Amino acid sequence: MNVLPFMIIIPLLGAFATPIVGLAGRRAREAWAVLVSGATLGVAGKVLYDLWSTGKVLVYTLGARSPLGEGGFPIRIVWELDLLSGIMAFTIAFVAFLAIVYSLEYMSHDTGLEKYYTLALILELGMLGIVMTGDLFNFYVFLEIMSIASYALVAFRNDTWEGIEAGIKYMFVGSLASSFILLGIALLYGEYGTLTMAYLAKLMGENFTLTAKIALALLMGGLLFKSGAVPVHMWLADAHPAAPSSISAMLSGLVIKAGGLYVMARIAFSVFGLGVNLKTLGWVIILFACLTLIVGNAMAIVQTDMKRLFAFSSVGQVGYILLGFGIGLAAYGTDVGRVATAGAIYHIVNHALMKALLFMVAGAILHQVGSKNLNELSGLARTMPKTTAALIVGSAAIIGLPPLNGFAGKWLIYESSALFNPFLAAIAIIGTAFCTAAYIRVLYTFLGRPSERVMGAKEPGNAMLVPMFILVVAIIVMGLFPWAISEKVMVPAASMLANIKGYITAVLGGA
Amino acid sequence: MNVIYATLGFLGVYAYVSFASLLWGGIDRKLVARMQRRVGPPLFQPFYDFLKLVSKESIIPRDANRLFELSPVFALAASITLLAYTPLGFEPLFGTKGDVILFVYLLTTIGFLRVLGAVSSGSPYAQLGAQREMIILASREAPMMLGLFTILWRLKELGVTKPFSMGTFYEHNIWELGTPLSLIGTLILLFVFMAWLASEIEVGFFDIPEAETELAEGTMAEYSGRHLALFELANAIKAFVSASLVVVVFFPWGISQYLGLTGLPAMAIELLFHTLKVFVVLFVSMSVFRAVTGRLRITQAVGMFWTRLLPASIVGAILLAIDALGVIV
Numbered sequence: 001m002n003v004l005p006f007m008i009i010i011p012l013l014g015a016f017a018t019p020i021v022g023l024a025g026r027r028a029r030e031a032w033a034v035l036v037s038g039a040t041l042g043v044a045g046k047v048l049y050d051l052w053s054t055g056k057v058l059v060y061t062l063g064a065r066s067p068l069g070e071g072g073f074p075i076r077i078v079w080e081l082d083l084l085s086g087i088m089a090f091t092i093a094f095v096a097f098l099a100i101v102y103s104l105e106y107m108s109h110d111t112g113l114e115k116y117y118t119l120a121l122i123l124e125l126g127m128l129g130i131v132m133t134g135d136l137f138n139f140y141v142f143l144e145i146m147s148i149a150s151y152a153l154v155a156f157r158n159d160t161w162e163g164i165e166a167g168i169k170y171m172f173v174g175s176l177a178s179s180f181i182l183l184g185i186a187l188l189y190g191e192y193g194t195l196t197m198a199y200l201a202k203l204m205g206e207n208f209t210l211t212a213k214i215a216l217a218l219l220m221g222g223l224l225f226k227s228g229a230v231p232v233h234m235w236l237a238d239a240h241p242a243a244p245s246s247i248s249a250m251l252s253g254l255v256i257k258a259g260g261l262y263v264m265a266r267i268a269f270s271v272f273g274l275g276v277n278l279k280t281l282g283w284v285i286i287l288f289a290c291l292t293l294i295v296g297n298a299m300a301i302v303q304t305d306m307k308r309l310f311a312f313s314s315v316g317q318v319g320y321i322l323l324g325f326g327i328g329l330a331a332y333g334t335d336v337g338r339v340a341t342a343g344a345i346y347h348i349v350n351h352a353l354m355k356a357l358l359f360m361v362a363g364a365i366l367h368q369v370g371s372k373n374l375n376e377l378s379g380l381a382r383t384m385p386k387t388t389a390a391l392i393v394g395s396a397a398i399i400g401l402p403p404l405n406g407f408a409g410k411w412l413i414y415e416s417s418a419l420f421n422p423f424l425a426a427i428a429i430i431g432t433a434f435c436t437a438a439y440i441r442v443l444y445t446f447l448g449r450p451s452e453r454v455m456g457a458k459e460p461g462n463a464m465l466v467p468m469f470i471l472v473v474a475i476i477v478m479g480l481f482p483w484a485i486s487e488k489v490m491v492p493a494a495s496m497l498a499n500i501k502g503y504i505t506a507v508l509g510g511a
Numbered sequence: 512m513n514v515i516y517a518t519l520g521f522l523g524v525y526a527y528v529s530f531a532s533l534l535w536g537g538i539d540r541k542l543v544a545r546m547q548r549r550v551g552p553p554l555f556q557p558f559y560d561f562l563k564l565v566s567k568e569s570i571i572p573r574d575a576n577r578l579f580e581l582s583p584v585f586a587l588a589a590s591i592t593l594l595a596y597t598p599l600g601f602e603p604l605f606g607t608k609g610d611v612i613l614f615v616y617l618l619t620t621i622g623f624l625r626v627l628g629a630v631s632s633g634s635p636y637a638q639l640g641a642q643r644e645m646i647i648l649a650s651r652e653a654p655m656m657l658g659l660f661t662i663l664w665r666l667k668e669l670g671v672t673k674p675f676s677m678g679t680f681y682e683h684n685i686w687e688l689g690t691p692l693s694l695i696g697t698l699i700l701l702f703v704f705m706a707w708l709a710s711e712i713e714v715g716f717f718d719i720p721e722a723e724t725e726l727a728e729g730t731m732a733e734y735s736g737r738h739l740a741l742f743e744l745a746n747a748i749k750a751f752v753s754a755s756l757v758v759v760v761f762f763p764w765g766i767s768q769y770l771g772l773t774g775l776p777a778m779a780i781e782l783l784f785h786t787l788k789v790f791v792v793l794f795v796s797m798s799v800f801r802a803v804t805g806r807l808r809i810t811q812a813v814g815m816f817w818t819r820l821l822p823a824s825i826v827g828a829i830l831l832a833i834d835a836l837g838v839i840v
Contacts, residue, residue, distance in 0.1 A: 381576035381631065388576070402616060440645075449574050449633040 003050075004060045004079065006043045007089060007128050010036060015121035022114035030104050033117040037097040037124065044086075044093035044128070051086035052489065057496070057506035058082075059134070067196070067507055074196040078507055080134030083493040084345060088131040088262050091349050094474075095253045095356045096124040098467035103246040105463035106363055110244070116156060123149040123250060127258035134507060136185050136195040136271075139263065143181065143226070146259050147174050150251060154243045166242035170235045177225035177232070184218035187211050197271050198507035201500065205274030216272055220264065220284070227260020229322060230291040233315045237299075240311035241372070245363020248307060252314040253356035257348050261318065265325050265344070265497060273332075273500040282330025289326050290427045293319030297434035301441065306372040307362050309438060310355065313398065316435055317351045320344075323428060324413045327420045332498065336419045341494035343412025346486060350397070350409045350478070357394040357471040361387055364460045364468070369453065374442065379450030383457040388446050390468045395439035397475045400432065405475050408482030412490075517604050524594055524604065529744060531786050532751035533557040538790065539798050546802045557747070561740055569736030574633025582628030583734070583741035586621050590748040593617040597752045598759040600785030601778050602678035610676045611663060614756070615656060618711070621749050622648045625720075625730050625742065632733035640729025643809050644720035647710060650816035651717075654824035655707040658700040661828035662760060665693075665835055680763040688834065696830030697761070703824045704757045708796045712750040715800035716807045716815070750797070754789045757796075762788055 014036030022029040051058055060079040061067040069075035081089070100120055107116060126146025133139045151174060155167025189195055191211040192203045204212055228236040236256070240248045268281055296315030303309035324344025331337035364387050365380065366372050381388040397404035400411070410432070418425035459465065478485060496502065536557035544551025571579065595605040596614045603610065622644060629641035660675075662685050667674040669683045685697050710717035721729045734742060766784050767777035807815065 379574065379576070379633065381578060382574065382633075385577050402613065443627075444630055447576060447578060447627065447630040448638065449635075 002060065003043050003046050004058065004081070004132075007040065007047060007093075007132060008125065010040050010043060011121050011125040011128065014040075015118050015125060018118040018121065019114050022117075026113070029114055029117060033100050033121065034097075034104070036121060037093070037100045040124065040128070041090075041093040041097045044090045047081065048086040048090040051081060051083050052492075055083075055492065055496075057503060058086075059506050068509070073194065074199050074507055077138050078134040078196060078198070079132045080198065080503070080507060081132055082496040082503065083489070084262070084265070084497050085131045087345065087349060087489065087493055088258060089128055091352045092124060092127045092131065092254050092258060095352055096120070096127075096250060098356065098470060099246045099249045099360075102249070102360055102363070102464055102467040103244070105461050106246050106367055107244060110157065112156075116153075116244075119149045119153050119156070120247070120250070123153065123247075123255070127254055130258050131262055134197050136188065136197055136200065138195075139197075140178075140182055140185055143259055143263075144178060146255060147178055147226075150239075150247075150255055153247045154239045154251070156244055156247070157242075160242070162238075162242040166235075166238040170239045173225065173232070173235055177222040179222075180218045180225075181222035184215040184222065187215040187218070191215070196507065197266070198504045201271050201274055202504050202508065204272060204276075208275030212272070212275060216267075216276060216281075219267055223260050223264045223267070224288060225260075227256045227264065227322070228292075228315050228318050229260075229288045230295045230315065230319075231288075233292070233296065236315060237308055237311045240314065240359070241305055241307035245307070245359050245366060248311075248363070249356040249359040252311065252359055253352040256314065256318060257321070257352060261321050261325070261344075261348060264322075265328075265341075268325070268329055269497050270500060270503045278329045278332045282326050282328070282332070285322055285326035286330060286424065289319050289322035290424065291319075292316065292322060293427055293431035294434070297431045297438065300438040301434055303438075304374050306365070306374050306377070306442065307359070309374070309442065310358050310362060313358075313435060313438060314351075314355055316431055317347070317355070317398065319431060320410060320413050320428065321347050321351070323417060323424065327413075327416055327424070328494070328498070331416075331420055336416050338491065338494050338498060339412050340416035340420065341497060342486060342490040343409055343416060345493050345497075346409035346412060346490045347406075350405045350475075353471055353474055353478070354394050354397045354406060357390060357468060357475065358398070360464070360468045360471070361391045361394060364464050365457075367464070368460055369457045371453065374445050376451060376453050378445050378448040378454070380446045380454045380457065382450045383454050384459055386459050386465060387468070390472050391446060392443065393472045393475060395442060397479070399436045399439055403476070403479050405478035405482065407479065408486055411482075412486065521595055521604050524599060525591055527782065528594055528599070528748055528751055531789075532747035533561060533744070535751065535790055535793060536747055539793065539801075542794065542798045543802045546798075557743075561743065564735075564740035564743065565737055567736040569738050570733075572632055572634060572733050575733070576631050576633075578627055578631040579733070580738060582624045582631065583738040583745070586624040586628070586745040587741045587748075589617050589620045589624060590745040590752070593621070593752050594748065596677060597755050598677045598680060598763075598785075599755060600765060600781030600783075602681055603676075606673070606676050606678045608673040608676050611659065612675075614677055615652065615659070618749070618753065618756075619648065619652060621745060628734070628738075628742070629730035629732075634733045636732040637730055640720045640732065644730055646809060646813055647717065647719060647816075650813050651707055651710045651820075654703050654816065654820040657821070657824045657828055658703050659756075659760065661831050662697075662700065665831050668835055677759065680759045681765070684763045685760070685831075690834050692830050692834040696827045696834065699823055699827035699830070701761050703820050703827065704760065705792075705796050706820055708753050708757050708792070709800050710812075710816075711753040712746075712793075712797060714797050715804040717812055718801075718806045719809050719812055750793065751789060754792045754796070755785070757792050758785060758788045762792075 021032040058081040062077045067074040067076050067078045126142050129142030151171040154170050155163045157163040192200055194200050225232040240252055296312050296319055300309050300312035321344045324340045328337045328341030397406040400406040414428055417428055537554040541551045596603045596610050626641045626644050629637035663675050666679050666683045671679045671682045709715050765781050767781050
């Protein structure tokens with residue numbers, strides 16, 4: 001049985017049924033949300049396993065057996081998944097599941113929770129749709145589903161000023177970015193007359209026009225915004241602190257990657273790969289990557305608000321991923337390029353885990369102590385040792401210390417950037433130095449002398465601790481087998497991403 | 512089977528180095544005492560100290576958190592792990608290509624764990640010491656790493672089986688090059704490494720984080736009993752390992768081939784000879800330096816690293832690089 005459609009069906013059904021199930025009471029609603037996201041995780045796991053074991057691009061056509069109409073070109077919406085999509089889908093389902101379990105306790109003091117779980121499931125649905133789709137307009141629809149759900153979730157606590165402020169900021173500029181993307185898609189449709197990514201890629205390979213270049217610029221502009229790259233990162237530093245922490249975990253761990261980085265890689269490699277000058281595109285991305293690395297990490301050092309610090313650190317980490325993809329494009333077809341792409345994919349997964357963990361830690365502290373100001377939180381290690389242990393693991397992983405998973409992903413990026421251009425490696429190292437400084441500062445605060453404010457704090461309940469410790473275990477276990485994971489999963493994913501022809505023929509057949 | 516032998520060897524090495532490094536502590540104290548016309552403690556004094564500390568009650572401050580108790584254990588664990596990658600007259604037991612980064616990482620980790628332990632104690636003295644240790648930690652590793660990586664890169668050019676591993680030094684050494692330029696560069700780096708060693712073991716100029724008279728033991732202010740014993744042992748091993756690094760980079764010669772030994776006896780004799788070299792290096796960099804110089808202020812020490820040692824290291828590295836390029840013959 002093809003389980004692929006259930007990756008959309010289950011969260012969609014789950015989201016739409018939540019208000020009805022919610023009538024049966026709070027427990028039923030929570031059980032339903034956990035059940036739905038758990039089932040989605042199961043499906044995503046199966047899909048990832050299928051993709052990994054067969055090593056083929058998986059195509060699913062909506063409404064018929066074959067995407068091709070009588071004219072011999074694709075007329076239907078297709079879903080097209082390669083290994084990268086599978087990895088993304090699994091990461092999304094995994095972190096979203098943990099975030100929903102975490103919300104059971106974390107959100108228990110809020111009202112309007114039937115809307116919360118509906119929106120959270122819709123957010124997951126939007127992200128899964130983005131990574132699955134092989135159709136450009138379909139992608140836009142899922143992007144908007146994801147974006148609108150995240151606007152609503154950022155402003156979910158609408159009795160706080162910061163939630164509303166961040167929500168408005170995010171929505172205004174986010175809508176602008178989305179409309180750039182839509183404009184780009186419209187231009188492409190006007191020029192080539194198709195919206196199927198694979199067919200579009202083929203047509204572009206034959207005739208790459210100025211309009212396509214303009215469309216690419218618009219798409220990239222919109223996607224850089226969605227991924228929080230530097231000139232357009234300001235929404236992120238407001239949205240992440242203002243959102244409920246379970247949502248920050250999803251926003252920072254998943255949304256910027258599914259809606260921004262993944263699509264950027266997909267569009268750059270699979271759609272425009274045959275037409276555009278990959279070297280130029282790669283260097284443009286590298287330029288933004290360097291800015292993002294330095295600014296994001298440097299801004300993280302000066303923050304006093306814990307969640308803002310994590311948000312800026314997310315910006316900085318996006319820089320590494322962009323750098324990996326940028327080098328993957330600029331050095332397309334070489335070993336260096338493949339290693340860089342594999343490093344970027346690896347770091348996407350790693351960062352999703354660690355940043356979700358860190359935001360959950362921040363949420364637990366906010367929930368228990370009621371402050372996220374670092375100056376007030378000194379000595380928290382004494383009263384919340386388990387939470388602090390999770391924080392230490394998360395921050396050590398994000399700096400990239402060897403026994404944890406952050407090391408291997410970053411190592412691949414350092415190594416490939418040093419081989420590609422030593423100057424870029426120096427920038428990456430400077431970024432890491434800033435990142436280290438920022439996290440050591442957090443650690444210093446947490447370990448110091450307990451302040452009066454934290455003396456009454458207690459550990460959160462199991463519903464919050466268990467997701468955190470599942471992430472800690474995932475980080476440690478992934479850290480123990482870095483090269484096996486890299487060889488068996490990440491490098492094949494990078495090769496599949498770089499195999500543009502394979503992506504096209506999977507839909508068009510031999511044509 | 513290989514893993515089991517390696518593990519057994521590792522345990523043996525650990526036992527030996529613990530003994531040798533504590534013994535050196537006694538020798539050092541004796542020598543410094545003699546330099547100041549004192550009789551000094553008996554040679555085995557560090558062992559008595561260690562045993563006494565182990566048997567004493569360990570006091571945990573009220574404001575301390577769990578890391579206060581855990582970090583001495585982690586520090587000792589890190590130093591024991593470090594032994595698996597330290598060349599001790601023969602190639603490291605678990606050596607592999609690129610293990611030099613692991614070596615530097617573990618060496619830094621021990622210092623960092625001291626900082627964590629001190630911060631976790633909640634005592635302002637310890638926190639001040641920890642801040643100083645952190646600053647020194649960030650300053651001192653740059654010149655050493657530059658020098659170490661330059662030399663390893665230069666040796667890689669000569670053709671080695673495992674590039675950038677600590678075992679490399681037993682295949683080729685830096686004096687082999689023999690050109691005047693490389694000789695000058697190496698001597699400059701030797702100076703940098705000796706200064707680095709003094710700061711790594713915090714003696715003389717660099718006795719800053721502990722600063723007995725000024726900061727009341729600084730980082731270690733709140734430690735007592737078992738926990739202090741663990742830290743003392745970790746520090747002693749660290750001193751031995753740091754000196755081993757200097758020995759293996761600059762004086763890697765062995766004696767077993769002259770004696771016609773192979774196999775296990777060769778390893779044993781090399782280990783003893785290596786220990787002798789380590790003691791000599793530590794005598795210069797630790798005992799003499801400790802006896803003849805006072806402490807610097809933290810600003811002076813940091814300034815020294817960035818304005819004296821790092822430039823020296825850069826000059827040494829550039830000289831070696833020019834030599835490798837073959838511009839000047």
